[in-house]
Amino acid sequence: MDGHGHGAVTVTDAAPAPGAGLRAAARIVAAPDGRGGTALPVLEGAGPFALRRPRSYGHEARVALVGAMSAPLGGDRLALAADVGAGAALCFTTTAATIALPGRTGAPATYDTRLTVGDGGSLRWLPEPLISARGSDLRQTTHVELAATACLVLREEQVLGRAGESTGRLTTRLTVRRAGRPLLDQELSYGPGAPGGWDGGAVLGGHRAVGQLLVVHPAFEGGQVSPRALGPTAALTPLAGPAVVVSALAPDALALRKVLDSALSQLNAVIRAF
Amino acid sequence: MTATTDVADVADVAVGAAGRAALLVLADGRFPAGGHAHSGGAEAAVKAGRVTDVPSLEAFCRGRLHTAGLAAAALAAAAAAGADPLELDEAADARTPSLALRAAARRLGRQMMRAARATWPSPALDTLASARPRGAHQPVVLGLAARAAGLGPLDAAYAAAYEAVSGPATAVVRLLSLDPFHATAVLARLAPELDVVAVAGAEAGRRASDEGLDVLPAPSAPLLDITAEQHAAWPVRLFAT
Amino acid sequence: MHLDHPTTYPHRHTYGAASPLRPDGTRRALRIGLGGPVGSGKTATVAALCRALREEVSIAVVTNDIYTREDAEFLLRQAVLPPERITAVETGACPHTAIRDDISANLEAVEDLEDGTGPLDLVLVESGGDNLTATFSKGLVDAQIFVIDVAGGDDIPRKGGPGVTTADLLVVNKTDLAPYVGADLAGMARDAKAQRGDLPVAFTSLAAEDGVAPVRDWVRERLAAWTATATAP
Numbered sequence: 001m002d003g004h005g006h007g008a009v010t011v012t013d014a015a016p017a018p019g020a021g022l023r024a025a026a027r028i029v030a031a032p033d034g035r036g037g038t039a040l041p042v043l044e045g046a047g048p049f050a051l052r053r054p055r056s057y058g059h060e061a062r063v064a065l066v067g068a069m070s071a072p073l074g075g076d077r078l079a080l081a082a083d084v085g086a087g088a089a090l091c092f093t094t095t096a097a098t099i100a101l102p103g104r105t106g107a108p109a110t111y112d113t114r115l116t117v118g119d120g121g122s123l124r125w126l127p128e129p130l131i132s133a134r135g136s137d138l139r140q141t142t143h144v145e146l147a148a149t150a151c152l153v154l155r156e157e158q159v160l161g162r163a164g165e166s167t168g169r170l171t172t173r174l175t176v177r178r179a180g181r182p183l184l185d186q187e188l189s190y191g192p193g194a195p196g197g198w199d200g201g202a203v204l205g206g207h208r209a210v211g212q213l214l215v216v217h218p219a220f221e222g223g224q225v226s227p228r229a230l231g232p233t234a235a236l237t238p239l240a241g242p243a244v245v246v247s248a249l250a251p252d253a254l255a256l257r258k259v260l261d262s263a264l265s266q267l268n269a270v271i272r273a274f
Numbered sequence: 275m276t277a278t279t280d281v282a283d284v285a286d287v288a289v290g291a292a293g294r295a296a297l298l299v300l301a302d303g304r305f306p307a308g309g310h311a312h313s314g315g316a317e318a319a320v321k322a323g324r325v326t327d328v329p330s331l332e333a334f335c336r337g338r339l340h341t342a343g344l345a346a347a348a349l350a351a352a353a354a355a356g357a358d359p360l361e362l363d364e365a366a367d368a369r370t371p372s373l374a375l376r377a378a379a380r381r382l383g384r385q386m387m388r389a390a391r392a393t394w395p396s397p398a399l400d401t402l403a404s405a406r407p408r409g410a411h412q413p414v415v416l417g418l419a420a421r422a423a424g425l426g427p428l429d430a431a432y433a434a435a436y437e438a439v440s441g442p443a444t445a446v447v448r449l450l451s452l453d454p455f456h457a458t459a460v461l462a463r464l465a466p467e468l469d470v471v472a473v474a475g476a477e478a479g480r481r482a483s484d485e486g487l488d489v490l491p492a493p494s495a496p497l498l499d500i501t502a503e504q505h506a507a508w509p510v511r512l513f514a515t
Numbered sequence: 516m517h518l519d520h521p522t523t524y525p526h527r528h529t530y531g532a533a534s535p536l537r538p539d540g541t542r543r544a545l546r547i548g549l550g551g552p553v554g555s556g557k558t559a560t561v562a563a564l565c566r567a568l569r570e571e572v573s574i575a576v577v578t579n580d581i582y583t584r585e586d587a588e589f590l591l592r593q594a595v596l597p598p599e600r601i602t603a604v605e606t607g608a609c610p611h612t613a614i615r616d617d618i619s620a621n622l623e624a625v626e627d628l629e630d631g632t633g634p635l636d637l638v639l640v641e642s643g644g645d646n647l648t649a650t651f652s653k654g655l656v657d658a659q660i661f662v663i664d665v666a667g668g669d670d671i672p673r674k675g676g677p678g679v680t681t682a683d684l685l686v687v688n689k690t691d692l693a694p695y696v697g698a699d700l701a702g703m704a705r706d707a708k709a710q711r712g713d714l715p716v717a718f719t720s721l722a723a724e725d726g727v728a729p730v731r732d733w734v735r736e737r738l739a740a741w742t743a744t745a746t747a748p
Contacts, residue, residue, distance in 0.1 A: 308619045
């Protein structure tokens with residue numbers, strides 16, 4: 001990733017990949033605009049990725065991903081990258097849930113997200129849930145590289161099946177490194193063909209919505225936040241670093257969001273008091 | 275039994291320098307390293323009504339095997355294959371979001387360290403004990419202990435994976451007064467999957483010692499993480515985790 | 516086995532009670548275990564010993580509960596020692612395992628107390644209430660006290676068992692209750708003598724003023740012997 005945004009790195013061919021899937025990429029670069037705000041020198045996406053620039057508030061630039069077509073389908077290969085430079089601030093959202101759907105060939109789809117945040121930079125990555133539709137097969141990875149003084153709010157939600165539907169196959173891995181060292185590494189694997197016991201009492205216990213909220217901020221250095229339960233199937237816990245993670249299970253996406261939103265406002269209060 | 279510490283030999287996934295007997299000693303539930311006081315999340319699962327009988331115990335153990343068990347097997351195998359224990363300890367932290375589970379893993383690591391240094395004295399164990407006097411993550415210590423016993427990465431992975439399911443099965447016998455024969459039959463039914471997890475863990479561990487720790491798997495189990503924090507806050511409980 | 520290991524190590528853990536020294540070469544505390552059936556008065560004896568000895572020696576306590584922390588919390592409520600001198604070990608529903616078969620958690624607790632509160636003279640390790648067969652490993656304690664009581668049945672000394680037979684001190688507690696439960700104290704003493712030979716037996720009533728005195732005096736003797744041995748060249 002060159003991080004400068006001269007349009008040289010664009011993988012936006014939206015061409016069929018081998019196996020008849022779609023191959024598409026989108027890329028965002030955020031950098032200080034020199035006037036106390038954040039500019040977006042690179043904002044490009046094709047195929048299912050249509051990036052919009054809602055009005056920004058203060059220092060933080062905002063980007064919204066608008067789903068332009070149904071994706072990912074089986075066989076698709078999607079890549080999304082955001083590079084937040086030192087001192088810049090970006091908030092990323094999506095306008096609708098991402099739905100993994102079956103493809104024609106039965107081949108798995110991949111969806112790779114790579115995020116970097118420089119020193120003093122801040123990224124709030126708050127997409128809508130990923131829904132694993134019946135018969136779909138998606139391998140999702142999210143890789144985050146944080147500089148030592150970078151801040152991050154990252155929400156991940158997965159919903160297993162649309163309303164009344166059984167789940168597809170979903171593997172999702174979140175890897176977060178800070179100052180070059182591992183901070184959080186979590187892989188979740190569900191659905192038909194996943195390793196056994198995924199719906200048993202150790203993993204999901206019949207819940208159909210699962211989510212994580214990760215907040216990395218200097219306010220959490222040195223274990224200022226104690227672990228605590230947030231209801232019967234959610235907990236907040238400090239990581240081995242200046243970070244807190246909330247893990248939650250819920251019967252559905254709405255209940256899940258409620259827990260994560262409530263946790264986020266508690267954590268924001270800690271940050272504001274810092 | 276050949277006497278060697280040749281890294282190439284020890285790193286061999288299939289065969290360590292020692293024979294199987296040392297593995298039996300290491301993997302014995304009576305190995306005095308503190309495991310008896312832990313239920314591996316089973317006590318919380320029983321209280322929440324998620325483990326009530328033999329089938330739900332089996333589902334619990336199967337899920338734990340493929341998540342916490344695989345993660346532990348890979349870490350232990352990597353340590354047995356010669357990967358840097360301190361980097362593995364950091365990788366284990368990143369794979370253990372729950373503070374209660376990190377604390378338990380370090381406490382058990384310290385107890386395993388005490389038992390391993392008394393049974394298979396080794397400079398590698400001494401070095402790690404000095405670097406982490408409050409305890410390194412248990413699978414890392416287990417892997418080094420296996421190496422000190424002349425065992426290989428696959429042996430270490432087997433010991434870690436088996437422990438991931440034998441602990442909860444034993445605990446549920448006590449918690450639910452479950453028929454011990456039925457609980458042992460659960461473990462027997464899981465044996466083919468234990469083989470798969472141990473081989474996968476050993477392969478990942480061997481690769482990690484060559485290619486870096488990013489190739490280690492990071493399978494997670496949300497309920498184990500969530501309920502560990504709840505359980506740690508119970509005023510009255512039978513098991514430490 | 517590995518052949519490239521040196522046979523001596525500059526820094527060795529104290530694996531068990533075998534060594535009287537801590538890793539830094541100083542004398543470690545004398546460790547005395549207290550075992551015995553549920554309700555016989557182990558925790559009350561520990562509390563009384565702490566009150567009787569805390570002015571003359573530096574003491575800490577490790578409890579082993581079936582339900583994690585209850586005994587530790589009793590001692591905290593009684594304020595017999597400052598909280599940093601009381602540690603609870605979790606035993607996974609098997610208190611006898613934690614004091615005999617897998618002593619790793621208790622050894623860690625003892626060492627943490629010594630590291631955390633400075634030099635100690637005496638660590639009392641209290642077992643969770645268990646059956647008559649539970650004894651402490653010699654790898655954990657230097658001496659053990661087995662506490663029974665007259666209300667638990669005056670035939671216990673006759674029945675024997677490892678605790679009654681081999682403990683360094685047998686305490687028969689609640690002698691004040693003997694008339695009410697019809698216990699034959701003289702018979703208990705005879706049976707204990709038959710089972711234990713020359714090993715001492717103390718009859719106590721902790722309800723009485725200075726009721727713990729016989730146990731306290733025995734502990735004092737052990738402490739004197741320990742100090743003499745451990746400081747000998």
